[in-house]
């Protein structure tokens with residue numbers, strides 16, 4: 001299973017919260033450098049899946065690899081090494097509301113890299129420009145709109161140039177134009193840095209455009225995994241309906 | 247971020263500054279940052295003194311008690327280590343006396359070191375200072391009353407001999423008695439007297455006069471002991487009496503003598519508790535007069551209808567009424583005490599004066615008991631005693647008659663003054679001497695006590711083996727000697 | 736055992752481990768200097784007006800009360816001593832502890848609970864930053880550092896309040912007031928009572944962080960965490976105070992009043 005070409009491997013992963021089983025025996029593999037879009041109805045465990053990958057949650061059963069590390073067996077202090085390969089955009093952005101936008105982005109750079117102040121400033125400015133927030137870097141998160149916050153969250157996820165980008169609904173709450181700009185940005189990351197993208201989304205257009213493959217969750221099961229065209233042909237009614245563009 | 251750092255810096259520096267301020271203020275009180283000299287002092291009774299208690303030299307805060315070593319047997323005393331600010335070192339002399347005092351009635355206990363005299367050398371660091379046992383407040387009050395009674399008695403005796411030349415003094419003393427007794431018994435009196443702002447000052451003045459007398463007389467081992475034991479004093483008193491006899495109504499002169507007498511008392515070690523009051527005294531005699539005058543004045547003021555306002559007047563009148571009642575009581579007490587004061591001085595008092603614990607050697611050398619002026623009746627053993635059937639000695643009929651004669655010879659004196667029965671045994675065996683001379687004295691004491699109904703406390707015995715005190719006309723004796731110590735008048 | 740009692744012991748065990756982990760993490764790199772400064776500014780500087788004002792008012796009021804009592808006994812000269820001793824030995828430390836529990840404890844509880852609810856704590860974790868070290872340890876350390884300092888501010892402003900109210904009543908001079916205030920002071924009346932508040936700080940920091948950090952009830956948990964922080968840390972402060980006082984008397988017997 002220790003496959004260098006795979007970015008993420010789920011092997012028979014189950015996760016419950018109390019009596020509620022969220023994931024049931026889920027197995028899938030994400031190839032390095034591919035873009036996987038995760039679709040599914042609300043509350044079916046998409047966000048939980050992303051958090052399992054970055055090990056914010058632990059599975060009840062099953063094993064998870066991120067590149068060559070089986071993260072389900074790593075000790076807490078070894079986790080940070082693996083986490084540094086990943087960037088995570090939270091569904092609600094999760095910016096630190098006691099820090100300015102600039103500080104939010106500079107914090108991981110200053111703490112986790114050897115970069116100097118100037119290099120940090122440069123990198124932060126660059127990524128803020130990419131998400132269109134260059135003018136707002138001195139603002140506090142509470143002074144940003146929901147969409148701006150989402151873009152800021154994406155910027156924070158990208159600022160360390162991660163090998164794997166986990167994005168939880170990057171384009172929800174955004175207008176179509178901005179949403180497609182964000183999609184372009186992620187595709188550009190994938191193209192230039194060979195970043196693996198795992199994107200949870202409800203935006204079928206975006207998913208079809210960005211995703212090399214599409215995974216569909218329902219009722220705690222992975223009901224379909226394949227290219228958008230394959231899934232659209234799927235026997236499963238829910239999967240078909242979720243991927244269809246109408 | 248920089249801004250935050252400044253704020254935190256300000257906050258931390260401010261807090262630390264306060265901490266330092268606290269350290270310095272307390273350190274200053276504790277003299278933690280000045281140089282010190284250490285001394286020792288020893289006490290039987292600590293009266294609540296603790297580690298860290300203040301030390302005062304001549305009334306100034308000078309340091310603290312560093313350590314107290316607890317004695318391991320009643321024979322040794324508490325050894326107190328005290329540190330004294332270098333600056334006050336010059337006041338601590340070899341004749342400085344350490345006492346334990348209390349601040350007010352409820353205050354802390356502290357160690358007080360009296361400045362020594364300038365002729366005494368400075369006390370060596372780590373040397374042991376002389377010490378005086380602390381006085382508990384209740385003792386003090388008791389002693390105050392007791393001493394006043396002593397004084398009263400003494401002065402009455404003096405007064406008899408100098409034909410009333412000292413009536414003024416006596417009047418003061420009894421006024422003094424009134425006030426002190428009022429203070430002691432009817433708690434209210436003091437409170438009431440002192441509540442009144444206007445009168446308080448005057449009364450306090452009068453009270454300090456009272457204290458002067460009290461202090462003067464309570465000095466050392468008590469007035470009676472003093473008078474009897476101190477030759478110089480006795481001479482002064484005799485002199486005062488002679489002067490008074492020649493100038494019968496010359497109160498001033500007598501007062502002058504009293505002044506000398508009291509200032510002489512002052513020069514000796516006076517209990518620390520009363521130092522402050524005695525310091526205010528210039529001449530005791532003039533103060534006595536002044537006190538009398540002031541008391542009269544106060545009484546006069548109180549008697550005046552609108553003297554110092556209604557409430558004050560009422561209070562004072564009541565106080566005086568209390569005082570009157572108290573005076574009547576104390577008059578009785580004083581009378582009783584007067585008869586008893588000598589036994590208080592000689593027989594009951596622990597330590598030095600307890601002749602039952604005094605060795606015969608010491609007794610022989612004691613100036614009071616060996617004084618040639620004492621009444622002495624030398625009674626031969628062969629006449630006093632006879633062998634009983636059991637082989638022990640007992641008083642013979644003839645012996646009882648001799649004892650009766652010997653005692654009645656001095657009239658009433660024997661009833662109210664202490665009587666010492668010296669027992670002698672003429673044999674050569676030292677053990678016999680000790681046992682039998684003691685036995686003889688006990689036999690005589692039992693007889694005298696039951697026959698004359700004497701106060702047990704007034705009768706002291708001492709077993710002298712076979713050696714009387716020197717220079718009394720008997721180099722050896724076998725029998726009994728009845729001694730009535732003559733008052734030093 | 737009663738379930739309630741078991742829960743109590745379980746709670747005590749969890750909070751103790753939480754505190755122990757904070758102590759252990761304090762000495763592990765990296766040291767969160769910036770966070771510590773931020774928290775000290777928040778807990779210390781921002782509490783200063785509250786503490787100084789309360790101390791001042793309390794000092795003035797206490798003097799008024801002790802005054803009437805002591806004057807009855809003719810011990811008016813003891814007022815500064817009584818006031819200073821009471822303040823430095825017990826009132827200052829305890830009241831500061833309770834005030835900080837109210838202000839800073841609820842703050843820490845609410846902030847952390849809110850961060851938990853809005854996934855900010857997960858966000859920090861996702862950046863490979865140890866959220867416990869980053870958020871909890873500086874908060875606790877700040878409380879430990881700040882409380883003795885705030886206590887000093889409380890003590891001295893109480894002294895000042897006492898002086899002003901006594902000055903108004905008897906025209907006593909500042910110098911005499913200070914001399915009398917500290918006339919019976921030993922080190923044990925100053926240093927241990929001040930330093931013991933560091934323990935209060937640890938209690939406040941640990942308990943509040945615990946409630947904030949471990950909540951998972953979303954927005955509703957924020958208010959709950961704040962309330963629990965204040966209630967439990969106030970209670971624990973008073974309990975620790977009793978234990979500490981006994982301990983201090985044991986070590987410095989002359990400090991016993």
Ligand SMILES: Nc1ncnc2c1ncn2[C@@H]1O[C@H](COP(=O)(O)OP(=O)(O)OP(=O)(O)O)[C@@H](O)[C@H]1O
Nearest residue numbers: 017022040041042043044045046047048049091951
């Ligand atoms: N920390 C948690 N504690 C308890 N239950 C949780 C927790 N996180 C998620 N769940 C439950 O797990 C289920 C899946 O949640 P998840 O956030 O993965 O949904 P989702 O697929 O991302 O939905 P959406 O599209 O609305 O974001 C939900 O029913 C939710 O109630």
Ligand SMILES: [Mg+2]
Nearest residue numbers: 046047091168
């Ligand atoms: Mg979700």
